[in-house]
Amino acid sequence: MECIFCNIVEKKSEAEILFEDDKIVAFLDIQPINYGHTLVVPKKHYDNFLTVPRNDLADIVKATQFIAGAVKRSVKADGFNVITNNGDSAGQTVYHFHFHIIPRFNEDFTFKPRIKNYGTGALREYADKIRSIISKYKDVYNGK
Numbered sequence: 001m002e003c004i005f006c007n008i009v010e011k012k013s014e015a016e017i018l019f020e021d022d023k024i025v026a027f028l029d030i031q032p033i034n035y036g037h038t039l040v041v042p043k044k045h046y047d048n049f050l051t052v053p054r055n056d057l058a059d060i061v062k063a064t065q066f067i068a069g070a071v072k073r074s075v076k077a078d079g080f081n082v083i084t085n086n087g088d089s090a091g092q093t094v095y096h097f098h099f100h101i102i103p104r105f106n107e108d109f110t111f112k113p114r115i116k117n118y119g120t121g122a123l124r125e126y127a128d129k130i131r132s133i134i135s136k137y138k139d140v141y142n143g144k
């Protein structure tokens, strides 16, 4: 399967690489939301956040923290977003897992979509639904 990010990892496609180690590669997004917008990509191909093996997550997050600090400092950003889009509905366009590091400035736009209100009883209903799935899978989470 042809994957743009695998090609970048394998140096078959060009990218402005900022940092790499044996686990990840970080490079500039070609269509930045703000200048310095960076992608942190595991060298191994996983489709999305849910399919990254748990043991690989710490390395990716650690690298993302390090690179986010460097990006923020270099563009003198006031803040930054670390996000991952998962699925078409969430805006994912490249199905090789990645974190976005997006530098943010005080005068920037807001990312917050329109906020919804829970109707009577709905907060508890949603919480119950999620808690029941969590309780069903918590032994898997705990490695039992």
Ligand code: 5GP
Residues within 6 Å of the ligand: 004, 015, 016, 027, 028, 029, 030, 031, 032, 039, 084, 085, 091, 092, 093, 094, 095
């Ligand atoms: P997603 O929409 O999947 O969360 O993010 C994919 C990101 O990859 C987009 O922000 C897009 O601009 C970036 N992108 C897509 N193709 C390339 C490419 O060939 N090179 C680089 N550097 N970034 C890319």
Ligand code: ZN
Residues within 6 Å of the ligand: 003, 004, 005, 006, 007, 044, 045, 046, 095, 096
């Ligand atoms: Zn890939």
